[in-house]
Amino acid sequence: MAISFNFFLLLLLLAGSTTAFPNFFLSPSFYSNTCPQLHGIVRSAMKEAIRNDTTIGAGLLRLFFHDCFAGGCDASVLLDDTRASVGEKTAPANKNSLRGFEVIDLIKKRVEAACPQTVSCADILALAARDSVGLLHGPRWNVRLGRSDATAAEQNAASFSLPGPGSSLPILLTMFAAKGLDARDMVALSGAHTLGRSHCSLYRERIHGDSNIDPAFSAALRSTCPLGSGNATVTAPFDRTPGRFDNMYFKDLVAFRGLLKSDQALYGGSLVDPLVEIYSEDNAAFGRDFAAAMVKLGDLSPLFGLPGEIRLNCRKVNA
Ligand code: HEM
Structure with a gap:
């Protein structure tokens, strides 16, 4: 009886955990x-x-x-x-x-x-x-x-x-570790930046100040994202194929074409260089690790039943 009660307690602890343990519920x-x-x-x-x-x-x-x-x-x-x-x-x-x-x-x-x-x-x-x-x-x-x-x-x-877009590798590793996600998860999940774009205000410092950047890449971006406040609507894609989920993001990191400081922090004399290189050469390995890390991300502190609810309108709590 005592054993099953302890087991139940363990289940509850894991269910309410803030880190990415597999969630039995x-x-x-x-x-x-x-x-x-x-x-x-x-x-x-x-x-x-x-x-x-x-x-x-x-x-x-x-x-x-x-x-x-x-x-x-x-x-x-x-x-x-x-x-x-x-x-x-x-x-x-x-x-x-x-x-x-x-x-x-x-x-x-x-x-x-x-x-x-x-x-x-x-x-x-x-x-x-x-x-x-x-x-x-x-x-x-x-x-x-x-x-x-x-x-x-x-x-x-x-x-x-x-x-944030200026995060260093130690900060990224620490923030992901705080959620139970390891270096491999962090690098694979960062590959989400194979899709989409960033606003100029978030990559401006990088393209005007960093030395670990391909000069042709930064020069091309500087004309639309000049120093100063500029046009708040200007954006640039994270990689060369922003509408396709592939490993181009990692190929671009290896070429020092990471858009954010936090992107390039993953490559160029960093502890996780080997992972970036593997993903840049092996799209299937990236896909597998990304999928596994997304499942772990989805396990972060879900709510079960009360005190949560099934909202009727996702924008507001039920009356
Ligand atoms: C590793 C640390 C990360 C940092 C510092 C970071 C930061 C950012 C920033 C600054 C933007 C640009 C936002 C904008 O200007 O509109 C962005 C966009 C984006 N992020 Fe991240 N991100 C990180 C990780 C992730 C992860 C783990 C995912 C998903 C699993 C993700 C998915 C995306 C996507 C898809 C976009 C493009 C959004 C769009 O086009 O609307 N990011 N991120």
Whole structure:
């Protein structure tokens, strides 16, 4: 009896852990009986969304990362500000740059019509991120499901847990280790920057000041992203194929064409150089490690049942 009680306690501890232990409560088949249409609804909505805007998959992948790193994968990032509380959308790492909220709204609406009050926004986001990668030629993985949604946002967690564009390698390793993610996970997950783009304000210092950068690459970017405040809407892609999930990001790092300081921090006399080189030469190895690390990312502090809820509208807690 004592043994089974201890085992139960251990399960609870792992379930509530802030780090990426495999979570026994999550399962790919969680909605098999209660919402068998779920996977099809998410995938067809993501297909439509990417057909309308080929860059939106990048937005959804980033949304998932920012949700999971700020207090766990609990859809807290999706909550709008209210009169009583300021949410995560305006935290420094998120402000004016997170996108894809409308796609989640649309998927949630369709899922609610098919399976009312059953599927959490946190699980929808996890599936949308996975399908974004798959539809853009990247790997697929089984998403473990069964999370519930947070009833409050965590602006502080969003401000302090997310790495910034100037982060050094030791800082990146420390921030990921704090979530139970090792160097391999961190490097593989950084490969998400094979999709999407960054705003000029976040790579300006690098292209005007760094010496570990290909001179032709920085010169080409400097004309559209000059010193000074400049045009806030200017962006540049992270790699040469921003609409395709491939290992070009790592090839570009090896060529010293990393866009952010935090990207190039992974290569050029760094401890993780060998991993970057492996991924730059072996797209399949990158895909495998990325998929495995995404499953670990998705295991970060999910909520189960109470005190969470199945939000009816992903932007606000239930009345
Ligand atoms: C390793 C530390 C990381 C840092 C310092 C970092 C930082 C950034 C920054 C500064 C941007 C540009 C935002 C903008 O200007 O709109 C960005 C974009 C992006 N990040 Fe990261 N990121 C990191 C890791 C990750 C991870 C782990 C993922 C996903 C698993 C991810 C996915 C993305 C994607 C897909 C974009 C492009 C978004 C878009 O085009 O809208 N990042 N990141």
